[in-house]
Structures are given as structure tokens and as C-alpha cells.
Amino acid sequence: MTIVDGVLAEFEKLAAIPRKSGEEKAVSDFLKSYLTEQGFHVVQDEVNNIIADAPATPGCEQAPRTILQGHMDMVCVAEDGYAYDPLRDPIKLVRSEKYLEAEGTSLGADDGIGVAEGIYLLKNAKEHGPLRLIVTVDEERGMTGAIHLAPEHLTDAQFLINCDSENYDELTVGSAGSVDITFERALQHESSPAGTAYRLSVGGLLGGHSGERIGDGRGNALRTLAFLLQALSQQGNVAVADFHGGKAHNAIPDTAEAVFVTAIPKEEISQILTAEKEKFLAIYGAVDPKVEFVLQETEKPVEVLRKDTAQALLQLLTLVHTGVFAMSTVIPTLVETSANLGVVRMTEGKIAVEYFPRSAVDGKLDEFIYAAKTLGDLLGFRAVIGTRSPGWKENKQSVLAKMMADIFQEQNGKPMKVETIHAGLECGWHFGKHPQLDMVSIGVTTQDIHSPNERLVLATVEPQVRLIEETLRRIAQR
Known part of the structure; x- marks a missing residue:
């Protein structure tokens, strides 16, 4: 199975479960059960955030902990006249050679694809230190999950990779408040x-x-x-x-x-x-x-x-x-x-x-x-x-940002754009709870998110996963 097929297999599981912002209990319960079955230690907190831990691979036990983070909820919108109940209906996926789209509705790649990548890496990454996947609720509506996430799930980590950006060749190091x-x-x-x-x-x-x-x-x-x-x-x-x-x-x-x-x-x-x-x-x-x-x-x-x-x-x-x-x-x-x-x-x-x-x-x-x-x-x-x-201010001394930009250049033969964005990210809340946490945000390329025209550019999935895999490997070797 290719990396793309593996990631999309995880995404299909999420797309089958209605997960409108504020209505994530079903998908949270699924993630708790599924990740526990895969052998990970899983915590489901009081607001239904999921925190799943994977132990370091042999020989990497002394490496610092890295967090992969995304959100399970999605903006649910449909074309005018398209029959869709966001509390009951699954997303109907349509895959072509270049894109993954949805029939008549938003796709939910924001941020289902980030969560799917996190699950795939939790299951398949070959060399890494202690690894944690945090999947939050209600990011789109009010960032309830990030607000209520217990600091203890952040303070024992050194690095965090948020997987909720929209272009695979962009490395986000700051975001707006709202x-x-x-x-x-x-x-x-x-x-x-x-x-x-x-x-x-x-x-x-x-x-x-x-x-x-x-x-x-x-x-x-x-x-x-x-x-x-x-x-x-x-x-x-x-x-x-x-x-x-x-x-x-x-x-x-x-x-x-x-x-x-x-x-x-x-x-x-x-x-x-x-x-x-x-x-x-x-x-x-x-x-x-x-x-x-x-x-x-x-x-x-x-x-x-x-x-x-x-x-x-x-x-x-x-x-x-x-x-x-x-x-x-x-x-x-x-x-x-x-x-x-x-x-x-x-x-x-x-x-x-x-x-x-x-x-x-x-x-x-x-x-x-x-x-x-x-x-x-x-x-x-x-x-x-x-x-x-809160906004998230750029860390000019970020080890993680430089490392990932270097890896992207090596793997893709072109520079990665490092930028601050106008959109809001949960990193602002994470920063407030652990100011020393070295964070970046990345994502596969998605187009027209929050609309029925939303689509995922499939060719960007594998480069994204390989970027994270190599980053985890170098962190483990530091």
C-alpha cells in the first residue's frame, strides 16, 4: 500500500462519521477505541480531546517527545439544494487522479487529513522518540479543545507539529488572534x-x-x-x-x-x-x-x-x-x-x-x-x-522550523516558504500553556476549504508524510 493510500484509508474512516464542530462525541469515541486497538495509550479528556501516546522506537528512548496535532471537527457546508444533514450523513468521497473531493459538501480535509496523517505516522513511522498524537475538538467554532487541553499533555514535550495548514510547501511559524x-x-x-x-x-x-x-x-x-x-x-x-x-x-x-x-x-x-x-x-x-x-x-x-x-x-x-x-x-x-x-x-x-x-x-x-x-x-x-x-508569535530561534525547512529543500529540490498567516491556529493556545514548546504548522495542499468546492491535492500527501517522518528521525538522532 502506498503512503497516499494508507493515509486516505485513515481519512475514509473519519469521513464516515459526522463530525460537525460541537458534535464530535461519535468521532472521539471512535478514535479512542481505534487507537487503543492499535496498541497506543489513549486518553479521552472531559471535552473529548484525544491524546494518544506511542513509545519511542528501540534505541531512541532518550529523544525528546514530539507531538503531532490536528483537530477532528469540520466545517459542514453543502451546495444549494443538496440533501445533507451534518449530524447524520457521512461525507461521500470522490477520488480522481489529482484530487480528493466530496459529493455536494465540504470535504473535511480541514483537518481530517491532518488527523489521518497523524494516525498513519503513529502506526508506521520507523524511527522516532516518544511520539504523541493530540486530536482536539471544536477548532472551527471556538477552539474549545485547545482551550481545555490540560497543560500536562504539552509540557513534557519539546516539539509540536500542527498539521492544519493548507499548502504543503509552506511552513507556518505564526498566526493571527481572533x-x-x-x-x-x-x-x-x-x-x-x-x-x-x-x-x-x-x-x-x-x-x-x-x-x-x-x-x-x-x-x-x-x-x-x-x-x-x-x-x-x-x-x-x-x-x-x-x-x-x-x-x-x-x-x-x-x-x-x-x-x-x-x-x-x-x-x-x-x-x-x-x-x-x-x-x-x-x-x-x-x-x-x-x-x-x-x-x-x-x-x-x-x-x-x-x-x-x-x-x-x-x-x-x-x-x-x-x-x-x-x-x-x-x-x-x-x-x-x-x-x-x-x-x-x-x-x-x-x-x-x-x-x-x-x-x-x-x-x-x-x-x-x-x-x-x-x-x-x-x-x-x-x-x-x-x-x-490568542495569536501565535514567531520563534526566531526555532530549531524545528530550520530543521523542517532544510529537510523539505533536500527532499523536494526547492525552498519551503516560511511565513506567518492571517488564519487562526490552535498553536496560540498551546504557546500560552507551554511557551518553550518549539512549534510549526504544516499541511497538505487543500483548496477552497470551508466550501462545497473543497478539495485535496493528492500529490502533496506523500511529500508531507515523508517530511514528518524524516523530521522525527532527525529529532531522535539529535
Whole structure:
């Protein structure tokens, strides 16, 4: 069996188990049972993190401990109209010569492939010191696993290789911090006015990861839909009955939908939407040329949002900053600070708007928190401040980073890019618990993560595994 087939065999086991963020008990139980059966010492902690230890190979017992680390949860999204229940349905894998993809849904290679590599290496690496695999829960939603991981699982190790990056030839040595913010407001209704009811949807956008792809200038479906409704409101009364969209706080929303009632003639509405599409394309067309605005008549609702409630929602969605806020002054091509307007949902009598700022500068996150509270007060929303994840600062003296960069050059005949990224990684939490831990983050090449277009470049799996294998061997020989 080839390395690729061996790793994918482990990934298939994970893909068969639904593992939406916050719903990882089944996959955690599987990992505990499976890794125990393979002969490893396994701990399943109180939040369902898995810690599996393999003893050093003979003759390497004095080598320092190395940790391989990934997360078991995934962002679950599906194509519009594709039947998929993320709590019950497995991921249907589609393998071609170049790629591994999923039928109709996100693939979950972020970070299932990192976990699969860790399992493969735990079972097959030939020469290594004490080796530990840590698989955390809830990384995508709130880093619950990393937050609650007991320091004792880190402090007896010298090196940690996080396997959650997206390009096989990149070595990550630092990442951004972030903060979860949710704007909440009670839903208030009034009787539906005279007029016709319409369903207006925004689609065809690329979406994607709100850290890795935020600098591409991609359109945001929620913000776009809010501007459309604002434009229609300039021509007459528009009573909003429903507004929802987005799939995750850390994914750029590619679709959004609203239901509204208005007496504006349909022909005039269509003209306005055509003009707004031209405006959108003038701004985002180079990146998101396939945008679609779809208008359909629908059954008239009995109630609509009270005018002040709808107005406050649209004002929030158009005023709150989304996209790049500032570029790095140290690395001009790197986004330093950004924010993503990720999700709008109306449930249980309230509106919830999920907002996700990131920054390499901690103080700028404080500014976003203050601005969110102030904007919330002005518009009648409560800004709920959730998990704040620390950034991970580069270790200029990293032995591990130099070692792995050298090995990559030797094995692949080209340099490995060493960089700090704008996405968030669990390494920030690990660093806080063990500042002396020498860490890097690597990963196979994956494309369009957090979207139904996610795919894994198969040719990058073997080089990644061989890089880690040789790193473990050299650590054991130091």
C-alpha cells in the first residue's frame, strides 16, 4: 500500500462519521477505541480531546517527545439544494487522479487529513522518540479543545507539529488572534402590509475561508443582500419578513436570502437589481464574476419584521466592517487585521449576527470589541463577546522550523516558504500553556476549504508524510 493510500484509508474512516464542530462525541469515541486497538495509550479528556501516546522506537528512548496535532471537527457546508444533514450523513468521497473531493459538501480535509496523517505516522513511522498524537475538538467554532487541553499533555514535550495548514510547501511559524462577536436583538413583528411578497437570493459567490481568502477581495453575500434591500427601500416601502444566510462565522458567506413585501412594481425591482449587479461587478467582478441575484414571487407572510427592527438589521449589516481592515507593515503582502460578517439567522424569537475579527495585533481586537459594543448600543443590538483566541508569535530561534525547512529543500529540490498567516491556529493556545514548546504548522495542499468546492491535492500527501517522518528521525538522532 502506498503512503497516499494508507493515509486516505485513515481519512475514509473519519469521513464516515459526522463530525460537525460541537458534535464530535461519535468521532472521539471512535478514535479512542481505534487507537487503543492499535496498541497506543489513549486518553479521552472531559471535552473529548484525544491524546494518544506511542513509545519511542528501540534505541531512541532518550529523544525528546514530539507531538503531532490536528483537530477532528469540520466545517459542514453543502451546495444549494443538496440533501445533507451534518449530524447524520457521512461525507461521500470522490477520488480522481489529482484530487480528493466530496459529493455536494465540504470535504473535511480541514483537518481530517491532518488527523489521518497523524494516525498513519503513529502506526508506521520507523524511527522516532516518544511520539504523541493530540486530536482536539471544536477548532472551527471556538477552539474549545485547545482551550481545555490540560497543560500536562504539552509540557513534557519539546516539539509540536500542527498539521492544519493548507499548502504543503509552506511552513507556518505564526498566526493571527481572533474574537467571536455575536450581535443579538429580539425579533419584533407587525402585520404584513399591502403588496406582493418576493424571495430575493444572492448566490454564485466564491465564499471560502475568512482568514486565508479574506485578502482576495471576494464579495460577502450577507452584506450584498443588505445593500440590495437598502436600494429597494429608496424607491418605496420594503417590509422584510425574513433574512438569513452564511454557514459559519469563519467562512465568507456565498449565499443569502430574504423575503419581503412591497408595492413596488416587479419591473422596477428588476431594474434596480440589474443596476445593483453592475455596481457589484464593478467592485468584485474580477474575483466574483458569477454572482446571481434571483427574484421570485412567493406566498405572502402574515407578519413581517417591525420597521425599526428591519431597519436596524440592514444598518448593522451595511455599517459593520467586513473584509480587510489593515495590511501588515512588516510583510506587505500579509493581511494584518480583518473581520468577517459570517452568519445571520432568525430563530427562537431573536436575530443573531455572527461577526469574526482577526488580527496579528492584539490591541486591534480590543478596538473591534469596543466598536461592536458601541454600534450595538446605537442600533439596539446586544454585542455578545465570545471566545478570544490568542495569536501565535514567531520563534526566531526555532530549531524545528530550520530543521523542517532544510529537510523539505533536500527532499523536494526547492525552498519551503516560511511565513506567518492571517488564519487562526490552535498553536496560540498551546504557546500560552507551554511557551518553550518549539512549534510549526504544516499541511497538505487543500483548496477552497470551508466550501462545497473543497478539495485535496493528492500529490502533496506523500511529500508531507515523508517530511514528518524524516523530521522525527532527525529529532531522535539529535
